[in-house]
Amino acid sequence: MSIFSRFFQARDKPEPHRAQNALGGSRFSFFFGSSTSGKPVNERTAMQMTAVYSCVRILSEAVAGLPLHLYRYGENGSKEKALDHPLYRLLHDEPNPEMTSFTFRETLMSHLLLYGNAYAQIIRNGKGEVVGLYPLMPTKMAVDRDSKGQLYYLYTRSSDDSPTDAASGQVYLPPEQVLHIPGLGYDGIVGYSPLAMAKNAVGLAIATEEYGAKFFANDAAPGGVLEHPGVLKNPDKVRESWNKLFRGSANSHQVAVLEEGLKYQPIGISPEQAQFLETRKFQINEIARIFRVPPHMVGDLEKSSFSNIENMSLEFVKYTLDPWVIRWEQSIHRSLFLPDEKPLYFAKFNVDGLLRGDYISRMQGYSIGIQNGFLSPNDVRLLENMDLIPDELGGNNYMVNGNMIKISEVGRQWDADGEGDEKSDVLPETDEPEDRKVDGSKGGSVWKGQNKNAVQM
Numbered sequence: 001m002s003i004f005s006r007f008f009q010a011r012d013k014p015e016p017h018r019a020q021n022a023l024g025g026s027r028f029s030f031f032f033g034s035s036t037s038g039k040p041v042n043e044r045t046a047m048q049m050t051a052v053y054s055c056v057r058i059l060s061e062a063v064a065g066l067p068l069h070l071y072r073y074g075e076n077g078s079k080e081k082a083l084d085h086p087l088y089r090l091l092h093d094e095p096n097p098e099m100t101s102f103t104f105r106e107t108l109m110s111h112l113l114l115y116g117n118a119y120a121q122i123i124r125n126g127k128g129e130v131v132g133l134y135p136l137m138p139t140k141m142a143v144d145r146d147s148k149g150q151l152y153y154l155y156t157r158s159s160d161d162s163p164t165d166a167a168s169g170q171v172y173l174p175p176e177q178v179l180h181i182p183g184l185g186y187d188g189i190v191g192y193s194p195l196a197m198a199k200n201a202v203g204l205a206i207a208t209e210e211y212g213a214k215f216f217a218n219d220a221a222p223g224g225v226l227e228h229p230g231v232l233k234n235p236d237k238v239r240e241s242w243n244k245l246f247r248g249s250a251n252s253h254q255v256a257v258l259e260e261g262l263k264y265q266p267i268g269i270s271p272e273q274a275q276f277l278e279t280r281k282f283q284i285n286e287i288a289r290i291f292r293v294p295p296h297m298v299g300d301l302e303k304s305s306f307s308n309i310e311n312m313s314l315e316f317v318k319y320t321l322d323p324w325v326i327r328w329e330q331s332i333h334r335s336l337f338l339p340d341e342k343p344l345y346f347a348k349f350n351v352d353g354l355l356r357g358d359y360i361s362r363m364q365g366y367s368i369g370i371q372n373g374f375l376s377p378n379d380v381r382l383l384e385n386m387d388l389i390p391d392e393l394g395g396n397n398y399m400v401n402g403n404m405i406k407i408s409e410v411g412r413q414w415d416a417d418g419e420g421d422e423k424s425d426v427l428p429e430t431d432e433p434e435d436r437k438v439d440g441s442k443g444g445s446v447w448k449g450q451n452k453n454a455v456q457m
Helices: 016-021 043-047 050-065 086-092 101-115 199-217 235-246 276-291 309-336 359-371 377-383
Strands: 068-073 079-081 117-124 130-136 141-145 151-157 169-173 178-182 224-227 263-266 345-349
Touching: 043 050, 043 101, 043 199, 050 101, 050 199, 050 276, 050 309, 068 086, 086 101, 086 130, 101 117, 101 130, 101 309, 178 309, 199 276, 309 345, 359 377
Parallel strands: none
Antiparallel strands: 068 079, 068 345, 117 130, 117 178, 141 151, 151 169, 224 263
16 A cells, blocks of 8 residues: 555545535536537636636746745744755645646646636645645535534545545545635635636637637638529529538639529628627737736737836736735645644745846845845845855945934034033144134034034935
8 A cells, every 4th residue: 555545545424415515616617608609618618718828827837937935934033944844845846756846836826727726635744744745626626514514625536636546436635635725715715716707708709719710711701692583493502512612711712603693692790890800809808807917918019018018017916926826825834834833934935036127227226225234245146146255255244325324323422512522533724714614523524604503414
């Protein structure tokens, strides 16, 4: 028996009648189906739309490509990478022997976007530590509560799932064995599919694309009527003969020969009258709106310009990517850490790379950080992936401008009576005019003839 087989053994399942009363959000397949346009919408037909495929790919690859690190809280609010924790390698490099961290996160993120939920089986050792994470298909998962109100997961296993010795069939999984990342949902437990909720918009996009394909397959000409002055004994034969000779792009520009007074009369609405292109363009924006992806990222550059495209990219990170990242981080913290580890460790995605501006903007920001003492030269070089400066050369020093003093130091050169500090050094005589000589009081300098409380800072 392998280490995985015992996790898929049949357990004491909840009462059979409870399986029919599963949480509403987990029955997302109910919302899929025919749309008002007459086109069936499900995760497979929707992914054949270029706009849907592009949005899913952009978000999935964005989350999968972000650096994911495990941190340990230190003293005084500091943090450090917990490289020695067994979960670090699973999240950062290889969650299981079959896939990389990028592939694992990309797969789960695509499930989350298409189905509204992402599931992964958690494999633990005898100490309770996580030793493996395997994706589970949302279409095979049901979430329910037992007679005591406790959540459980019921998974329908098949031969194409993770390699175990367990046979196919329904498997009971307790919450501690499932990493569940839910999307927006009704009950806060399971999410619903964005595509299922917006299936009419997706169905209209599928219909317009199919219309365009058939239009060009018919030599970009609308349908028509063959008129005959008499009565045809076999009109079906005439229609089939016409379609065989002149229908389709392969038969375009053929010369038609009409006999016995036969006339061809085109009918139908032209694509211009049906606003075909405008409809297709609007549906692209509609699908991008579902996933909250800026139109320029799916190829619609009509309203994009050099001045606003950078701001739209930053808004994508802030308003689109950040909520998904937070769902991931909090689900990882809730499901993968042991109870005594939760106050000590946390997982964090690094989105700083996506927020970087152009080269000049970055250099100006780094310059401000170094001059004001909250960045060291090595901090900047780490952000720019450069070699570090040794300590003896001041690479880790934090510096400020020398012409700045603390607010508490202002005016300390004057005593309570307003007279100068007797212990202050006296500047040597200079050739400066009498009213321009500098008083050498400690902590600042004032020009004679000016207010004694004015300090040059």
